[in-house]
């Protein structure tokens with residue numbers, strides 16, 4: 001009788017067998033398609049704390065009841081970074097498990113009301129754009145509008161538009177992409193101003209000083225977080241993110257990165273954690289123009305750099321003001337790995 005586990009026999013069996021594939025190719029997506037994602041998860045306090053702890057998001061309002069109550073929360077809520085990562089993680093099986101790269105995201109928005117542990121997350125996505133990648137014939141570029149909902153109330157808890165490169169079943173002829181233009185000389189302001197503290201007034205004051213001196217409010221944060229198996233593989237899996245980029249070393253050996261890479265939401269949340277450690281965050285409003293510039297892998301260290309763009313006294317609470325930042329995550333070689341703008345309400349000093 002044939003022993004199917006004999007190595008030579010089994011090698012032949014593998015050659016003959018068809019693979020039951022996962023995920024979708026570029027050709028499977030058509031503008032207007034609405035996809036309801038089967039996976040869903042209950043946002044737990046454990047998942048929240050695991051995410052926040054590993055990404056150095058230590059805002060006490062998300063950890064301690066008294067600090068939560070001081071911010072008008074009933075209890076420590078689910079952190080917006082974990083909510084965003086879970087909303088995206090659930091979509092990967094349908095949208096991007098086939099491979100390709102998470103290029104960017106914009107219009108990330110949260111409602112004013114906090115989300116609490118115990119909420120079940122249901123997620124749907126709509127294909128909003130499909131485009132040819134002129135530089136990479138084996139890929140197309142797909143954008144989706146995704147909404148994470150509380151099925152009990154129907155409330156949208158997190159929404160955004162995300163863009164990925166997605167492998168094509170059949171490569172197409174392309175024009176090879178535009179040739180890179182010569183970069184202009186960088187024209188950075190001569191002076192960088194650093195806020196003296198982390199309250200709203202400190203950002204307003206820094207912007208006023210920068211305006212008077214024709215300078216920028218820009219500074220780096222000291223903390224760094226080296227990527228390890230937990231951040232690269234465990235955190236995305238905990239959000240049901242099935243992208244092989246994060247947990248299949250064997251498959252990734254032949255990819256441009258050569259190995260598994262950090263989930264984009266871990267990279268950005270880590271950089272944001274560093275930035276938030278130097279401010280008095282009141283509430284996250286949203287994120288725009290997020291881009292992932294290059295891979296982050298096990299052994300790389302994620303640092304953060306912040307520019308303060310704008311401040312306005314128009315927050316949802318009298319106790320805070322609104323500040324718009326640009327955050328840039330960078331690695332140990334000073335290469336930008338992520339950038340995005342963030343609108344957040346920052347606590348006022350008087351409180």
Ligand SMILES: C/C(=C\C(=O)O)C(=O)SCCNC(=O)CCNC(=O)[C@H](O)C(C)(C)COP(=O)(O)OP(=O)(O)OC[C@H]1O[C@@H](n2cnc3c(N)ncnc32)[C@H](O)[C@@H]1OP(=O)(O)O
Nearest residue numbers: 096101102103104133134135163243263264292293294295
């Ligand atoms: C969840 C998840 C995966 C998943 O979801 O399952 C993940 O977490 S995975 C980890 C996080 N992720 C990364 O680690 C990627 C980091 N990144 C890179 O390693 C490089 O970026 C690259 C190798 C991908 C490309 O490298 P590159 O070829 O040199 O890059 P570019 O030429 O800039 O972009 C090529 C084409 O994408 C267009 N393009 C770029 N950005 C945007 C955008 N924001 N919106 C719309 N189109 C965009 C561009 O317009 C060009 O289009 P054309 O092909 O038509 O010219």
